[in-house]
Amino acid sequence: MKKIKDNEKKFSVITLGCSKNTVDSELLIASLMDRGYEHVENILESNYVIVNTCGFIKPAINQSLQTIKDVIQTLKDNGKDSKVIVSGCLVSRYKNKLINQLKEVDAFYDTNSFLSIPNDIENIENGKRIVKMSGYTPDYSAKLSKFVSTGYFSYVKIGEGCNHTCSFCAIPLIRGKYKSRPIEDIVQEVKKLVSIGIKEIILVSQDTSFYGYDLYGKLCLDKLLNSICSIDGDFWIRMLYLYPTTLTKQTLEVIKENTKIVKYVDIPLQHVSARVLKAMRRPGNKDFYKNLLEKIRNTINDVVIRSTFIVGHPMEEEEDFLELVDFLNEVKIERAGFFKYYREKNTFSYNLKQVNFKTKQRRYKIITSIQDKILKEWSEKQIGKVFKTLIYEEDENYFIGRAYFDAPEVDSTIKVIKDQKSRRKIKLGNFYNIKIKEFKEYDFYGEYIS
Ligand code: SF4
16 A cells, blocks of 8 residues: 655645535545645645535536536646545435546545545545445534634534425435534534634524424524524624524524624525415415515614525416516515526426526526616615624725625625725724725725724
8 A cells, every 4th residue: 555645645625516515625624634634725736636516406517517527637738647536415416427427536425425535545545446425424623623714704514404395406315304513513613713713603504594403302593593692702693594484583583682693684585476486395475475574674673684586497477477576676685696497307396397498587687687776776875884894805905894784705795995094904804894985886895984
């Protein structure tokens, strides 16, 4: 068995897909660094290239496949014999196809087994082609020994999997049933992240408001939030992926009461027409969601709501689409994202009557332009106001930050003018009071106040 030399221990990780995949990659990077491997960005310097894939919908699947092929080709073109390892949702979903199609890949790991990569590296190095599916429950504490998050925020996974069966979604097929992490585990992780300079903790899972039901027999996101809020330090807590029927009054009260928790509620609704929601195997209707948003807004002052919607889902007639348009014009959600429906194999809606591509395109164009107007209208109302802002980056002309109403990677940023005062006062990774001066091309421009 050939031993791996110290100067042959460089690895890089390419992460595709969602924040949950980002957490998995960070875990893997930390585990390998714990074993003395060196994390590098440039794949041409790497002895091991790991592609952590997404297998959610067609465009993401194509991007994952193309990325793997590009890595293989780049290494070949540069005469590199580095090992290529593929992990993540694409493997969980299409293992057999990948093994046959991608002969140059040295090892495959699904979403439950990727953490055994550090144990298997020597075997891979010695030419053993490894295919591993499950059997290795991730130990999130590993992440804590090596600091790998960037931008002074960190996603913290509070659970894995999903018990819902939305008819367009393949995630339950990939990640299985919902599994909560114990509260003490999560609190331990957050304590350490705060102690190493993280200023924003973003709680994620596929169904964040379902937290605790499987483990404690009741919904207890509120209890988890209270435990995290009791940790000392000046940091923000944000949650993503709340589900409409499991978001409790208690959780809304905890958000309202605690200054650490940003007044930002991310709650994907997907649609509002009763007929389409039924076809999606999701609860609710237009009135139910209007009342829900009203309840959230009445409970939490200045709350900003984020949601996502699918257009062109099977069974969506023109009147259903217009019902969604009316809803958006009425409730004016501050932050909304839209997807065109993708027909995914082995999902329930695959066999339903499909909406044609042209109609889907037209509806997508109409609804995104409506939301752009809503976003502009709301954003311009923020001009002149001062917001606590996390400054996490800078370029030649600006410091870059986010206020409570902006989640990383999906929402806007605040560009803070670099003048004499701001240059003297601002240090990256801290909160400052910033006055909004302008909103332009989806971003805010502001000036340093204090
Ligand atoms: S709740 Fe989200 S992750 Fe779960 S099945 Fe529905 S869309 Fe998929």
